[in-house]
Amino acid sequence: MIRIFATTLAAAALLVACAPERQVSGRALYGDYCASCHGTGGTGDGPAAEGLGKAPADLTTISARNGGSFPMVEVMSTIDGYTRRGDRASVMPELGVALQEGPLVMFDTGDGIATPTPANLVALANYLKGMQR
Numbered sequence: 001m002i003r004i005f006a007t008t009l010a011a012a013a014l015l016v017a018c019a020p021e022r023q024v025s026g027r028a029l030y031g032d033y034c035a036s037c038h039g040t041g042g043t044g045d046g047p048a049a050e051g052l053g054k055a056p057a058d059l060t061t062i063s064a065r066n067g068g069s070f071p072m073v074e075v076m077s078t079i080d081g082y083t084r085r086g087d088r089a090s091v092m093p094e095l096g097v098a099l100q101e102g103p104l105v106m107f108d109t110g111d112g113i114a115t116p117t118p119a120n121l122v123a124l125a126n127y128l129k130g131m132q133r
């Protein structure tokens with residue numbers, strides 16, 4: 001009886017350990033939502049880039065184009081769709097809703113105030129940060 005309980009507990013712990021991993025993998029999210037346009041490597045050469053009418057941005061040069069620092073908050077709001085909401089000239093889809101699923105994490109945007117932010121959005125922005133050349 002105790003053994004069965006221990007096994008159940010171990011299985012539950014495993015589930016708990018796996019679930020957040022699946023939801024907050026920046027790489028997996030990027031592959032699912034972004035690579036089709038921005039390309040696997042982020043340079044803007046994804047299979048859906050052709051015929052968009054506007055070239056997807058090269059995501060590996062965001063820091064280089066921003067004086068060498070990664071504009072975390074701007075990038076997050078671009079992904080979220082907030083920055084360009086209602087901008088008809090933009091072909092970048094608004095992905096906020098899809099990325100808001102899942103857990104929230106406390107995220108400090110640099111002003112010392114931690115705000116509950118979708119873990120998916122933070123993971124994705126961190127993944128892009130790691131992509132910078």
Ligand code: HEC
Nearest residue numbers: 033034037054055056057062075078079090091092093095
């Ligand atoms: C349908 C194609 C498409 C998809 C899918 C897409 N984007 Fe974009 N993205 C674009 C285009 C095109 C631009 C260029 C600016 C514009 O038109 O809005 C852009 C611009 C951006 C920018 C601004 C870059 C800069 O240098 O200012 C960021 C950041 C970005 N995308 C991140 C993402 C992320 C992260 C995802 C996945 C969650 C994603 N995009 C999915 C087409 C796409």
